[in-house]
Amino acid sequence: GAGVSQSPRYKVAKRGQDVALRCDPISGHVSLFWYQQALGQGPEFLTYFQNEAQLDKSGLPSDRFFAERPEGSVSTLKIQRTQQEDSAVYLCASSLGVGGAFFGQGTRLTVV
């Protein structure tokens, strides 16, 4: 597609449930980023891939968060045993490696 696509757009999870969020980057973009955005705050960096390699995962808040990009294209962010503080918008972005990233619309996760 023409832009970064994320699915689902909205997800409601019960506390303790596992969730998986998908990101389809722009075709040919080598870099892929995940961000977490709490209400009223700026996006917070979670993790970064260059092709299939996860080069930086310093922003992942706990070991319940896991991201993968096995073939260097689609990426999945998985959150295990969700908690209420995980409620946020999760943003995915991709880039050619230099020159600025392009963001998807995000997935709004609500943990109840």
Add this chain to the structure above:
Amino acid sequence: DAKTTQPPSMDCAEGRAANLPCNHSTISGNEYVYWYRQIHSQGPQYIIHGLKNNETNEMASLIITEDRKSSTLILPHATLRDTAVYYCIVIDYNTDKLIFGTGTRLQVFP
């Protein structure tokens, strides 16, 4: 941590120029200044970026001071649809990892 400082909010009348300032006094020689904006319920949108020269595109102009310690994003004729949070970000061109601050909430009024 974000390397930039921006005012938390600004107002602008529709049709007037909106000038959004950003301080980045610790910027280093290989770091670029990027601007993004985020309209409510959407992902951040790239606007413009520059190193040391002024830049212009169809969306905006970017003015960077000679010492590169500050910059201004100019929306020449603001419209109601320009109401958004504007983020000024300094990044190493080789990493393109964006670290967002709190941004400036621009409200364009009729």
